[in-house]
Amino acid sequence: MKDEEVSRLLHRKSDISSVDTHRNTALHKATIKGNREIAHILLEKGANPRLRGNDGRTPLQIAVQDGNKPMVSLLLAGGADTSTRSRDHDRLTVLHEAVLNGDEGMVALLLGAGADTLARSKSGLTVLHLAVQRKNIAILDLLLRTGVEVSARSNFGMTALHFAVQHGIVEIVDLLLKAGADTSGTCSNITRAILDEAVTLRNIETVRLLLKSGAVPSEQTLACFSKILSEVIRYGDLEIFDLLVKAGADTSKMDSKTKGSLLKRAVALRNIELVRLLLKSGAVPSEQTLACFSGVFTGEIRDGDLEIFNLLIKAGAEVSKMDSDTKSKLLDEAVGLGDIELVGLLLKSGAVPSRRPLTCFSLRVKKRWRLGNIPFARQSRC
Structure with a gap:
């Protein structure tokens, strides 16, 4: 339908929402071309903004996908429905589409018009899930400020926090936890708790944030930790272990090989x-x-x-199985520190005193006569 056809349609005062051979209304055509002037006239004349075109989209869906905010504002004022879903496999709302496009301004516009933040796609994903998947912190923050349900679960039991932990996005994990995200429970496609997932992925900062927010390490947590350590111990693993123990993890149930x-x-x-x-x-x-x-x-x-x-x-x-050079070095140090017990232990294990222990001993005696120096010298038999 061309612009001149739209004009004739308006002048004839016929059905303003009639469709052309492609099953598009005049409002669809005006939206596709981005012609706000004609779209405004059509809406004033009573054009229905909720009708679907040949491809199954409403004018609002077209404008959102095109990122045309002025047109979206016009259509919303004319009665367009933000809850209309796409007819493809995902069954997305226009708010889902805006989040997927990373269009923060469009998201704000739709939220202002009352778009439902709890609407789910066919797989059960809310707009919060999508914002985390897209790693879009600005949109995530905007959604959280509207009071979106932070712990909503997908059809597989995944929360936005699950996705954030899996992607290792510490800043997003922090935002979700501060908004009250639930750290408990598992989801069917992972079958382990969020903390266990963070431990398995060896993400120290995420583990720290989860524990700080009240996540409790379980026997399964240490089992996950032991499993990854059976392959290779990496930098940071000791810090994770330390965090878990300080949070109350029962290390007695950890296998001896791992310890x-x-x-x-x-x-x-x-x-x-x-x-x-x-x-x-x-x-x-x-x-x-x-x-x-x-x-x-x-x-x-x-x-x-x-x-x-x-x-x-x-x-x-x-x-006794320690090499002699190390034992000698330790003996020198033990003499310098005046540790009688360790000197005796090292000598008993076969450490051989050299000239250096005597030098260390002489310096200590000159500096300060200490109780224990005589038995100390007797043990070294220098």
Whole structure:
């Protein structure tokens, strides 16, 4: 239908909503061409903005998909229905379409006209689900400010938070949690809780946010964690473990192999707190743990190394299998610190005193005579 045909139609005062051979009304044609002047006249004359054209779309659906905000405003004022759904497989509303297009202005316009934020697609997705999938923080924030149902579930039980965790979008996770998103429950296509999903994906910041918001680690959480660690321990895994334990995770039910692997990693990173935590949870130091401990001494011995060594020994580590060079270095350090117990332990395990322990000892004596220096010298038999 051409513009001149529209004009003739208006002058004849015939049915303003009659269709052409393509089953489009004059209002459809004006909308497709973006002619607001004619669209305005047609609406004033009583054109029905809710009729579908040959492709199943209403004028409003056409204008939204084209991103034509002035035309959308005109059609909404003329009585267009925001709840009309597409006739394709997804059965989307115009608000769904605007979110998918990433058109923040259009979303705001439709929300102002009362578009339903709870409307679901055929698969049960709300506009909030789509905003998260599109990773559109601006539209997400706009929807949350309208009071949208933040924990609405899709046909598979997925909430917007599930999608945010899966995509690893920390900022969106934070926004949803602050809006009161539910951290409990599972969904049918994942069969694990949101926290377990974050742990499996090894997203430290997401795990931290979920725990801070009240998510509770379960036996299944540690089972998920153990499973991914059975492949390889990566950077950040110890931090996740630490977060879970501090949140109350029962590490006694974690398999010994996983705890042993984490212990080696904690020793290699010289993380005293985690070494202590793992040993307390039942991790058993192995020959590999001590080998790992020896490996960190290729450079200088640092503060805390003796404490780690002491923790491992008290947990049953077999010092006799530690290489002599490491034991000598530890002996030097133990002498310098005046730790009689450790000196005795190292000497008993085969550490051989060199000239350096005597130098360390002499410096300590010159600096300050301490109770214990005589038995200390006797043990070293220098």
